[in-house]
Amino acid sequence: MQVQQGAPNPATTAFQLSIPRVLQHATPALASLHASRFRVLHYPDASSEALSDSHCTKCGAFLHDGTANIRTVRSKQRKRKGGASGGGTLRVLRKSCGTCGHFRDIPLGMSNVQCAVKEHRKSRDTPTSSSIHTTPVIPELEPQKELAQPTIEVPPLIPAKSLPSLVPVAPKSESRAGTPVTDSARSKAQKKKKGGLQEMLARNRERQEQEKKKQASSGLSAFLEGL
Numbered sequence: 001m002q003v004q005q006g007a008p009n010p011a012t013t014a015f016q017l018s019i020p021r022v023l024q025h026a027t028p029a030l031a032s033l034h035a036s037r038f039r040v041l042h043y044p045d046a047s048s049e050a051l052s053d054s055h056c057t058k059c060g061a062f063l064h065d066g067t068a069n070i071r072t073v074r075s076k077q078r079k080r081k082g083g084a085s086g087g088g089t090l091r092v093l094r095k096s097c098g099t100c101g102h103f104r105d106i107p108l109g110m111s112n113v114q115c116a117v118k119e120h121r122k123s124r125d126t127p128t129s130s131s132i133h134t135t136p137v138i139p140e141l142e143p144q145k146e147l148a149q150p151t152i153e154v155p156p157l158i159p160a161k162s163l164p165s166l167v168p169v170a171p172k173s174e175s176r177a178g179t180p181v182t183d184s185a186r187s188k189a190q191k192k193k194k195g196g197l198q199e200m201l202a203r204n205r206e207r208q209e210q211e212k213k214k215q216a217s218s219g220l221s222a223f224l225e226g227l
Contacts, residue, residue, distance in 0.1 A: 008042065008045075013042070016034070016038050016041070017038060017050055017051070019031075019034045019038075020032070020034045020035040020038065020051065020055065020060070020062075024062055024065075028061070028062060028065070031060075031062065032055065032056070032059055032060035032061045032062065032099075033060060034060070035051050035055040035056075035060035036059065036060035037060075038050075038051065039051065039057070039060070052104070056068075056097040056099065056100065056102055056104075057102070057104055058097065058100055058102040059097065059099055059100040059102065061097055061098070061099040061100065063095055063097065067098030067099065068095060068096060068097055068098045069094075069095075069096040069098065070093070070094070070095050070096075071093075071094055072091055072092070072093055072094070072108070073091075073092060073094050073105075074089040074090065074091055074092075075089065075090050075091075075092045075094075075105055075107075076088070076089055076090075077089070077090050090107055090108075091107075091108045092105040092106060092107050092108060093105070093106040093107075093108060094106075
């Protein structure tokens with residue numbers, strides 16, 4: 001009984017494809033081995049070219065670690081069979097492996113460049129909407145009617161002579177009749193004070209004289225008693 005080999009499982013293919021990328025930081029040699037093994041297992045499927053941009057197609061080494069050389073060069077085309085003119089140069093992207101020295105040329109198509117040149121020329125020939133200059137039509141404006149300016153009435157100026165002169169009003173002086181009354185009252189009060197002081201002084205003098213007389217009489221009586 002023969003077992004027919006079916007199509008590869010997509011999950012298994014994705015797992016095998018991720019192994020070289022996971023092991024690249026830990027063991028680059030083991031990662032290159034799994035890359036070569038993946039290409040052999042899936043050859044000639046389209047998935048075998050999945051690692052061709054990032055790994056060497058011969059030894060499986062990683063090309064983007066700084067050891068490989070990637071540049072654009074001009075490669076000579078081979079002549080066609082039957083002597084037809086097929087020679088010339090072609091721009092290619094050459095990836096050279098730094099481990100085994102194997103290189104791979106990826107041709108750069110010129111169709112996109114030619115289309116870009118054609119579009120660039122066409123854009124020069126056909127004027128765009130921004131390059132077309134149109135003269136705008138400006139409608140004629142009617143002359144504006146002169147607006148009536150409002151009249152402002154200015155009041156007449158009053159001459160300076162007719163204005164009343166502002167004279168400072170002096171405070172009213174007290175009546176003359178009131179001054180002698182106050183002076184007489186003050187003089188009377190002063191006289192009363194002076195009279196009161198004189199009476200007090202006279203009383204003090206009398207008291208002093210009486211005390212002196214008492215002292216003299218007491219001194220004589222004491223002297224006589226001593227005799």
